[in-house]
Amino acid sequence: MIEGLKVGHRTLQNTGLTVFLLDRHAPCGWWLCGSAPAMCEVNLLDPEATVDHIDALLFTGGSAFGLGAANGVMQWLNEQERGYPTRYGGVPIVPAAAIYDLSKEKSYPVAKDGYEACVHASTENHLQGAIGAGAGATVGKLLESARPMRGGIGYSLVESNGIKVLAYALVNSLGDIVDPQGKIIAGAVKEDGNFAHLEESLRRGLTSHLDIPLPNTTLIALFTNAAFDKSELTRLAKTAVSGMARAIRPVFTKYDGDALFFVSLGSKPADELLVSTLAIHATEQAIRHAVKDSVVL
Secondary structure, three states: OOOOEEEEEEEOOOOEEEEEEEEEEEOEEEEEOOOOOOEEOHHHHOOOOOOOOEEEEEEEOOHHHHHHHHHHHHHHHHHOOOOEOOOOOOEOOOOEEEOOOOOOOOOOOOHHHHHHHHHOOEOOOOOOEOOHHHOOOEEOOOEOOOEOEEOEEEEEEEEEOOEEEEEEEEEEOOOEEEOOOOOEEEOOEOOOOOEOOHHHHHHOOOHHHEOOOOOEEEEEEEEEEEOOOHHHHHHHHHHHOHHHHHHEEOOOOOOEOOEEEEEEEEEEOOOHHHHHHHHHHHHHHHHHHHOOOOOEO
């Protein structure tokens, strides 16, 4: 894993959250590549913003309702005396992003769930699939004649010459998930049990059969032991999103809130092109790992 990172999951019924706790102030860049996001505190990640670090990152279910869980993360960090220094104490910096997984019950994570995830966060949290923020995630949601499959959380660690990049993917995509050869491994499934091939359906002009879904989203969190500032991490985030395009088809649609966050937790000097290459590879692998045990819903 990456030194300085703990991961905590809080799994509820068909929703949940995942918190990434940092043991130090860490710079973070990001890039938004979808058109339907649900987020808070992300403007602080702009290279021109005054705040130059974050204390944690939160991925949550529950759409905009779930963003309130960030208050619990902030409470836990405040008890650890963490945060951006001000005259009257530190203010924890916790950017948060949400996926849409609301059901008829309209359940969503709240502040106490964010707090509990922090309490139980670990450096050895290797769980994947329908856990944490991925508990209610689904993939392949475009055709009214097809059923989606389960999405989830996946991770991948890649390394070269001591430089590490760790990717966590929260996969709740409109599109299908494909392997390196372009073969669908999870997505929209027809009544006969075969994949509907969403991208091919769109190319054939089957727009009259579309079931325009409520917002979808794939969120990526990348962590490296290489030293980069916020501006460099923003540039790296822009290139790393191509890993999403390799694994999801279609991707970055107006119905997706796709975004990628990139955090530096180290002091190792590294070539930016090398880290970009590692990040792209880690991103596409993490997406595929998230649906490794996916089932039709």
